[in-house]
Amino acid sequence: MERFDDFHEAASDTEAYIRNLKESGRKVLGYMCSYTPEEIIYAAGAHPLRLFGAETNSALADAHLQSYTCSLARGVLEGALSGKLNYLDGMVFPHTCDTVQRLSDIWRLNTDFGFFTDIVLPVKLDTESAKEYMNNVLCKFRRDLEKGMGVTVTDETLKESIETYNTIRGCLKAIYELRSEEPGILTGGDVHAIVKGSMIMDRKYLLKRLPEVIETLRGAKAPSDTEKKRVALVGSICNHPDIYAIIEQSGGVVVWDDLCTGSRYFEGEIGTDGDPIAAIADRYIKRQICPAKYMSTTSRGDSLVEMIRKHRVQGVIFLLLKFCDPHDFDYPYMKGFLDRERIPSMLLEIEDHLPSEGQLLTRFETFTHML
């Protein structure tokens, strides 16, 4: 088998993977946000599954969502209404943006997957009272899960789950770091499949498999002798694995990202001393934020500059989903921070399909030649 076939298969045919996994009797809970406390879901004995909204036809979702809704919300709802997500045993909606907020209502009123809950997290994360509220909301989520799934979530199982997640996230980060040191030891498409796969596959399998991946990569040398331009992706989700190959073809290579299906998923280790729920809340407070949350007026711009320096990024590609308000609002100021650092950037707005490969290659080539 090719080195990362297992990840590629789970990432490209999630349904087959999950149906197979469910044969063990495991319940599967869907989510679509990096603020989902997967650790609690996993401790409750359920399997957390990130939804990517890959449906391209949206005839059923169009009866609930206007044309100015992002393809992620539309795709996920289409999957629910068309029966393609029938393998879900429930859905969890952490509060993020205005669109997902209403999607949660529409989901609750029009589908029936068993378990459903909103996790109405604070929007600001910079005060003591917000932190306390976050903690209380996570405790409530734990109780909701216990009631809804008919289980008890003990502190012990929570701590075990936290260990599992710390290991998985730590491995993903290590893979990112190895790639940043020696881009080309695996393709961007591989990294994408590994991260995406890690939100889909059995976590116990990942505990064993991800360290193996690191072993194969450690000390490896990139085959290419041509110097590639170091690029970072910034945005929400990237569900277009092809984009990495096109960037590589254009003479660039992705070395890091600020994506909710990338570094925002694995950044931040959860403390293992003391109350486990408080420790999970603490990670959200300290982690790089999604633009729908507030830490300070410049926290995202500052972190971006820090990331650029740390990973010697030469150019940034903003990969924004069309109709994603929080990212659209941040784009001009984030770009301004990059301009100040003399780091070129380009904006790629994605609806549900990527532009044609030829067009995209031309755009990336023009961009990488500027770097």
Add this chain to the structure above:
Amino acid sequence: MTDAGAEKNSRKIKSVGKMKEIMTAYYIDAKTARETGKKVAWITSGGPVEPLIAMDVIPVYPENYGAMIGASKMGGDLCERAEELGYSGDLCSYARADIVCSMVDGGPIGGLPKPDMLICCNNICGTVLKWYEIQARYYNVPLFIFDTPFCHTGYAVEARKYVRTQIDEYTRFLEKACNKRFDHDRMKEVGRLSVEGQHLWQEVLDTAMNRPSPMTCFDAFFHLALIVTLRGTQIAVDYYTSLLEEMRQRVADGISAIPNEQYRLLWDNLPIWYRVKWLSEKFAAHDACLVADTYTSAWCGQLKYMDEDNFLDSMAEGYTRIYLNIGVDEMIKIVLEMVDKYDVDGFVMHSNRSCKPYSLGQYDIQRAVQNERGIPSVMIESHMIDERSFSESQAETRIDAFMEMIKQKG
């Protein structure tokens, strides 16, 4: 004056002049705050303004200003300039226009007075959070975020505690920003006036239950300004007292808002500010009066949670459970109540590209109204102050077809 002119004149709401005077004086006060030594706070339309009034801070509403931009048809140009700065054309047109006005001192009345502080309450949307962050960076002034957790299915105990705590944080923030103690006695008085003003506003809106109605929602869009900007002041109470008198007198005298009210309609979402006149004439030509709307009633819909004797405590719940911060099913309940209360024959929905929390879910609300009450509905799409987004011919065709359905039913 011709007969038609005299007839039209008799229908005009007399309080309009008074309202314009008050708003002019208010903006002069705000624009001269530097000279008079007063502080200016920019605040979101659904934000808790009463503590500002109690601290003698002048509240300024970029959203009210957005409405002025829209009404003066300057929105398209300003929004286009925001796009040149990198702001997507899909973003809220209020936010886009306001952000640009700050940078160019442009827009109506030569721009808004600079803020000394920013108060952002996210009970209306997540957009205001991003918008106020941008303004906080631009003006480099303190930003207070009043975080009101969304109430999908009720007001959770966790949220109750969190919001209540933030009220104390808010008053401490104001003490620091104004460098003076928070005046709790004054706050009580402001709270009482706020509740009184909201009651009066509700009573004004209630006069539209009469057949024919003395006012339309287009009138409500205009007279709304004070309950938004001067809520908690005697000025607002006095104004709505006299407006209510005028409305009651119109009812007694049989003066209707439109010449021949045959059909009664309900409006949903914010106004299409640059087309208010066009829409009001369009519907009047069909003998249809838009008697009520879900938008202007949002500034008095929380009275059930408000306690004027315990204002600060009760406003936590009041501000958290406003119309835009509740689940679609609860919105459906409120819409159905309005359909019954105002006895309407049809439902006009503005699908507002500028406002996702108001617009996403409208299809579900529309279906519920059709299923539960069997009345026709129509959806008109726009960006509320970006006139480039509006297709007059498409709106006209839809409205004509919708009115045809209502007439056939009638």
